[in-house]
Amino acid sequence: MSELSVQHIDKIYDNKVQAVFDFNMDVADGEFIVLVGPSGCGKSTTLRMIAGLEDISAGKLLLDGKDITATPAKDRDMAMVFQNYALYGHMTIYENMAFSLTMRKENPNVIHKKVLAAAEILGLTSQLNKKPSQLSGGQRQRVAMGRSIVRNPKVFLFDEPLSNLDAKLRGATRREILLLHKRLSATMLYVTHDQTEALTLADRIVCMSMGHVQQIGTPLELYDSPANLFVASFIGLPPMNFYDVKVQEGELLGEQFRVKLNEEEKSRLQGYEGKEITLGIRPEDVAPGDEANMTVFSNENLGMNTLVHGHLGGTKKATDKISAKMRGWCNYKAGDTVGISFHRKHFFDKETTNAIRKEA
């Protein structure tokens, strides 16, 4: 059992700058939580507070019901994997993996068994006599993970572990982390600014901005039902298109388009008749149709899809820009006019930026 409860945690530095505001979350045993957000949003600070590397200014941290807010990092039974691997260059992989247990003066035979078992899990058995400099970035990161595994900690913490790897290796190592989580069934907290990592790895995602939690939910919840404009713009690649529109008699009136609302959408926007709202459309929800016209300015073929960028209504205004992910291979040229429709719409309150949802 390794249940973690983060209760109303704040981080205020000595210079009175507040990095984290009222962070609140319960992590179930074996859950994979990903903290995602742009640089400087407080995700790494939160992880470091959980690890014990930063003091908690306010709030409580419980592990299996035990208050560990003031417990030193070494006694928290958590293992952290860093972006820069933090391996000892003069030691072999075996010695690196055994190091923490050796420091704890565990029986060398027990250490040996644990290191071999971890190396087996991570596919590092043939590399144990090598030095870190002889390994690739992905292998070094696996060694860093192995060093955590041998400790058998209650919670694994990952601080942007894949950021130093190239795109191909990042994908492969990401899959390895996922397999590792399935195999160990351990509680894991993972920090990244890469939404692809967040969506593919997480059981639940915590999306943060400016030190505040914006939304906690499953990857699908964050993608399908973003809580506010920030989450909607952060999750999804290419990002969601946003337009200011007016709700009027069952229709949305934009500067360059007029879209009819279906019954479900009408009920969602019941209280907004005559008001301005923000309409969000994911690029993958734009398809050929007749609700608006897009004047193409670039066409990127991605194989299965084509990413088409253009302006609504032929204007060149920044607010009329639109990205559309069309199915198949398209060959639009700059200046072509394409008729489009919006399949799935997201509505946001213009003042609060919160998503407009159907009232229960």
Added chain:
Amino acid sequence: MSEDRKIELDRMRFEKNKTSTNLTYLAILADVFFFICIYQSDVGTWYYNIMIGASIIYNLIFMLAAFLSSEGVKNYMEGYSWLLGLLGIIQVARIFIIPVQALAATVTIQDQTVQVMGGWQFARCVIYLLCSAICCFSASAIGIRKSRALNAHLASLEAEGN
């Protein structure tokens, strides 16, 4: 063979032979002390000056060979263990060259007969050489035993198909 012993053997695949290496470093250190000790005689003869010169050259050779062997035994290379054994024998033999012969020798300075090497200096030289030799022999014996055990373990792993 007990499970613990099997694991101990298997650990040698990944752990260096630090015992032999450290003993070899100690042998070098003891030799350095001997090296310093023989200089503490400021009386000498032509014969002993030649011997000390030869000893300096041998000390350099010893330190190089011992350091090379320390790396070899660290990686369980049996040949270097044998070399350490040989170096140990030479360290014992050296007791009978400078310290013993210098102890018996005298030199006349301003009509006074003086011993080339005093009793306490002689004892220290012998102790340092003996210590160095013992370290070499121990490192050698441990190195031979461990490298043979490791080779046998690796052969058994290979036979099992690992």
